[in-house]
């Protein structure tokens with residue numbers, strides 16, 4: 079079920095997919111998704127929380143909770159579409175399955191898989207990543223202390239500008255210069271456990287976390303310090 083409708087665009091406008099654990103969704107996710115949409119002339123960005131991350135410890139918050147936080151964080155931005163497709167699938171959440179599904183639904187349309195620089199640097203270890211080259215473009219968002227590493231992935235996806243990328247359905251790589259935000263869900267979970275809040279969260283997400291006692295916030299008492307970490 080899609081939660082927010084994208085703007086009306088021509089059928090061949092690019093479609094951007096942003097997979098993540100989003101445990102929880104934070105300011106850098108939202109800024110990055112909006113930046114990619116803007117560069118691609120307002121293209122819709124589908125934020126897809128995974129069900130079973132194939133590559134890391136399982137999330138602290140369950141799928142429904144991560145979806146609820148995403149809905150709150152994306153509410154004000156019509157270009158951002160919260161999409162529960164991966165949560166409805168069985169088995170490990172391989173991005174390949176997601177890409178194949180959206181490609182099948184959108185033949186010939188530019189499909190852009192958006193990832194942070196850290197994810198890009200491990201892409202050569204992902205399930206059948208070579209198949210991505212005929213399914214999607216990549217949009218890579220910079221992260222502090224994260225220089226681009228794997229040459230083989232860079233070579234497989236030649237760098238391009240946005241205009242060229244919008245003229246073909248797959249195979250190119252767009253490198254964003256901004257946003258460059260030193261925020262991670264790991265640091266946020268730590269701050270939540272210690273202090274019960276974190277300024278890198280949307281205030282509505284923060285309030286939801288406190289109400290639902292996510293991330294061990296329940297163990298904090300009313301004298302909790304709400305200052306920045």
Ligand SMILES: Nc1ncnc2c1ncn2[C@@H]1O[C@H](COP(=O)(O)OP(=O)(O)OP(=O)(O)O)[C@@H](O)[C@H]1O
Pocket residue numbers: 097098099100101106107110192193194195196197198219220221222258259260261262263264265
């Ligand atoms: N600060 C950031 N700048 C750019 N991209 C980011 C940033 N934080 C996360 N991303 C990207 O967003 C996607 C989803 O990331 P994820 O949900 O794992 O967030 P995270 O902050 O990296 O979480 P964790 O600390 O739990 O690994 C990934 O492609 C990741 O590279």
Ligand SMILES: O=C(O)c1ccc[n+]([C@@H]2O[C@H](COP(=O)([O-])O)[C@@H](O)[C@H]2O)c1
Pocket residue numbers: 096097098099100126128131132133134171172173174197203204205
């Ligand atoms: O398909 C894979 O092999 C694969 C390996 C690692 C990560 N992913 C996906 O990449 C996205 C970003 O991962 P993460 O850990 O930064 O949230 C998320 O949607 C993961 O499910 C996918």
